Amino acid sequence: MSETLTTSLPIVGRATRVRQFYILTKPRVVQLIVFCAVIGMLLAVPGVPDLTLVLAATAGIWLVAGAAAAFNCIVEQHLDAKMARTAWRPTAKGQLTNAQTLTFSAVLCALGSALLYFWVNPLTMWLTFATFVGYAVIYTVLLKPATPQNIVIGGASGAMPPVLGWAAIRGEVGPEALILCLIIFLWTPPHFWALALYRAEDYRKAGLPMLPVTHGAAFTQLHVFLYTLVLFAATLLPFISGMSGVIYLVSAMALGVGFTGYAWKLWRNYSDALARKTFRFSIWHLMLLFAALLLDHYLRPLL
Numbered sequence: 049m050s051e052t053l054t055t056s057l058p059i060v061g062r063a064t065r066v067r068q069f070y071i072l073t074k075p076r077v078v079q080l081i082v083f084c085a086v087i088g089m090l091l092a093v094p095g096v097p098d099l100t101l102v103l104a105a106t107a108g109i110w111l112v113a114g115a116a117a118a119f120n121c122i123v124e125q126h127l128d129a130k131m132a133r134t135a136w137r138p139t140a141k142g143q144l145t146n147a148q149t150l151t152f153s154a155v156l157c158a159l160g161s162a163l164l165y166f167w168v169n170p171l172t173m174w175l176t177f178a179t180f181v182g183y184a185v186i187y188t189v190l191l192k193p194a195t196p197q198n199i200v201i202g203g204a205s206g207a208m209p210p211v212l213g214w215a216a217i218r219g220e221v222g223p224e225a226l227i228l229c230l231i232i233f234l235w236t237p238p239h240f241w242a243l244a245l246y247r248a249e250d251y252r253k254a255g256l257p258m259l260p261v262t263h264g265a266a267f268t269q270l271h272v273f274l275y276t277l278v279l280f281a282a283t284l285l286p287f288i289s290g291m292s293g294v295i296y297l298v299s300a301m302a303l304g305v306g307f308t309g310y311a312w313k314l315w316r317n318y319s320d321a322l323a324r325k326t327f328r329f330s331i332w333h334l335m336l337l338f339a340a341l342l343l344d345h346y347l348r349p350l351l
Contacts, residue, residue, distance in 0.1 A: 088213025
């Protein structure tokens with residue numbers, strides 16, 4: 049099959065190629081990014097924000113996040129090919145060329161940036177573009193192959209979605225948005241290191257200095273636990289600052305105990321199966337935490 053899209057491709061071939069491009073956007077990762085951004089939008093005003101603005105901002109952020117993911121696939125294609133978790137990606141398998149992937153990434157980034165600039169506001173566009181650079185260049189190109197603290201430092205870009213959403217609606221970055229950013233920033237290391245623990249051999253083969261590879265499993269397990277403690281404290285900030293009420297507080301306490309409990313067991317009695325469960329729970333932890341914040345935001349005035 050030709051490596052270029054043409055009108056002569058059969059329907060099945062075109063569908064396959066479209067799916068390959070779709071995979072480049074790392075849909076599950078981008079869905080979580082967009083979810084956190086939308087939460088930021090909805091929390092930015094007391095009532096329901098302008099839905100046209102919400103849709104435009106959501107689409108723009110999704111496009112730029114997808115562009116960053118596709119660019120990441122170009123940079124890491126040789127590393128991806130060495131790891132079971134990523135060897136199926138189209139760039140790793142040679143199903144898409146660098147030129148195709150780069151063009152796809154550039155088009156998504158340009159469309160998303162234009163949408164944010166003209167339909168939302170310039171601040172959101174520039175913050176979203178800075179997030180693109182932070183993830184695709186600073187984290188992927190500079191930090192990831194250079195230091196085991198890559199996910200800690202690079203996590204700043206991954207923590208930006210609520211800030212982007214807040215800026216889209218308010219046209220500014222408020223302290224409430226920065227609290228949400230801090231929560232995701234502290235959530236990222238224990239979330240990612242849980243994955244890295246049971247994928248350590250993959251990273252070792254790829255030559256990436258992930259914490260379990262450079263400092264060992266026991267050291268990483270301890271740091272997962274310690275970060276969950278700091279994260280637990282940070283998740284109480286929305287209540288302490290007056291941003292949320294009792295509904296959120298109870299939810300944050302329950303979810304914090306759950307995540308910390310998983311991390312404690314991971315530290316004291318490690319197994320790959322437990323690391324997988326911890327990783328999966330961490331995703332639910334963040335989603336439910338933000339959902340509880342949103343529920344509190346709309347129900348608190350009625351109580």
